Amino acid sequence: MSKVRSGSATHYDVVVIGSGFGGSVAALRLTEKGYRVGVLETGARFDDPGQPDPRRRHAALPRNSWRLRKFLWAPRLGLRGIQRVHLIRGRKGSRVLVLAGAGVGGGSLVYANTLYRPGGEFFTDPQWAGIADWESELTPAYDQASRMLGVVDNPVHTPADAAMKTVAKRLGVADSFHYTRVGVHFGDGPEPVADPYFGGAGPERSGCVACGSCMTGCRQGAKNMLTENYLYLAERAGAVIHPLTTVTRLRPREEGGYRVDTVRTGPWGRGRRCFTADQVIVAAGTYGTQTLLHRMRDNGDLPGLSKRLGWLTRTNSEAILGAMRFGRKGEDHSKGLAITSSIHPDANTHIEPVRYGPGSNAMGALSTILIDKDQSHRWRALLAYALKHPADALRLPYLRHWSRRTVVALVMQNRDNSIRVSLKRGRLRAEPGHGEPNPTWIPVGHKATRYLAEEIGGLPGGTWLEMWDIPTTAHFLGGCVIGADPDSGVVDAYHRVFGQPGLHVVDGSAVSANPGVNPSLTITAQAERAMSLWPNKGEADPRPAPGQPYRRVEPVAPRQPAVPADAPGALRYLAVNSLNHA
Secondary structure (H helix, E strand, O other): OOOEEEOOEEEEEEEEEOOOHHHHHHHHHHHHOOOOEEEEOOOOOOOOOOOOOHHHHOOOOOOOOOOHHHHEEEHHHOEEOOEEEEEEEEOOOOOEEEEEEOOOOHHHHOOOOEOOOOOHHHHOOOOOOOOOOHHHHHHHHHHHHHHHHOEEEOOOOOHHHHHHHHHHHHOOOHHHOEEOEEEEOOOOOOOOEOOOOOOOOOOOEOOOOOEOOHHHOOOOOOEOOHHHOHHHHHHHHOOEEEOOEEEEEEEEOOOOOEEEEEEEOOOOOOOOEEEEEEEEEEOOHHHHHHHHHHHHHHOOOOOOOOOOOOOOEEOOOOEEEEEEEOOOOOOOOOOEOOEOEEEEEEOOEEEEEEOOOOOOOHHHHHEEEOOOOOHHHHHHHHHHHHHHOHHHHHHOOOOOOHHHHEEEEEEEEOOOEEEEEEEEOOEEEEEEEEEEOOOOOOHHHHHHHHHHHHHHOEEEEEEHHHHHOOOEEOOOEEOOOEOOOOOOOOEOOOOEEOOOOOEEEOOHHHOOOOOOOOOHHHHHHHHHHHHHOOOOOOOOOOOOOOOOOOOOOOOOOOOOOOOOOOOOOOOOHHHHHHHHHO
């Protein structure tokens, strides 16, 4: 399916900005429906589609987190890696350090392949509960997303899981312990096998070797990254991916549709290129999408954007803590999957043990002693601890074998808290938002981490930024939430942007509540549902016109599905949804 050049611009029916969990779904499903689709990705490409051997196909991914050019994202410094790190400054109680992904495949390159469905509270959050029965609408989409991402129960059990099981028992919630649901191909061994998911339409795959390197890039080819499913199939069906393409401007055209101005990603802003499209889907991840839309509204290019842009930005009520052992004796915690199990200390809190693979010790530089107080007392408490335990204070910055000695504790909550994000001097800034205050420390998370440290014979740790009441989140969400109208949200129930016809948002920024679990499956499911409601190219749109009240719409079958009907990953969303709706 070829692109069309119009003068000096490249024209597509649909331009998708971003190639993560939302953008990749949009690319595949709309290509199946006959649209010419171009995907603009600011990051680099790390997979080689021409290589059938999965290990060679992913050889460009970093070996560990010290390979900064391939691991860390700082394009102005010439670093085009897979790990974004953004500090959002602002008022006390709203600042946050954001970890996210970069590259073709978005967050799937760096995420911990953990794919959970949220609890019922997510679907009944007041922000969107009055619009639709979201659990009913999204359940078949979760099912389809799970098939596409190859979700299975984790069979790899590690010493960190045994420690977490004991922690759960000490917290009085032993029954809450369970192993994760993950998107990984385990197979019968490390050797490549024929496509196990898509009836031969997908790539060859290798089995997981439990190397622990999921979050620095799976060079084995076992992780079900988006380059192994949605994006791979979308390209085969005719979608065109443009890596290292940074969007600098997005604005409507007089003749309809949008103009998208870009530069080649890098320190100099060279290689300018223009794309035009009848419709644009913004799926640049919450940080990228909010940054782009705030800029375009503030400079007058997208004046119709809702004033609610940036409201209800969520951190998944998250904290990243850890337990660190000193000395080489003891279990090697770098082996396994990135996340292998979960516990639930209470109805609102979810904790997972997390690991980096051998040699990936760079993130340990963020670590310091775990302090249980707010900012006014933390530095005093840290100094008192260092004076009382000088050996611990001196050993903590020691990074050698950090990944072998450390179990990271990822703490998430489904509580109704948020921050409000806006653009000031070209950068996102935060202030306290709706609901409860965004937590700067989570007491039950600290308690569990202290127990975990005792179980592995180590010290409990937090991050240096927590000393300034700045938590860390790997799941930055919201800010372009679903609402009944532009006074309550940025997009409607079909992910169409209020006030900007032909513009859509389909990524984590449209997640309208804290899921309290890893959100990748939710982002994928919301995208599956949204794309299923688009018409095939040239057909009548079954959705109500923009601005009209919501009504439930039956999914539209694509003319040219990319996956054979008898394959495990086949598009069975339609039949399931029709049965549920009958």
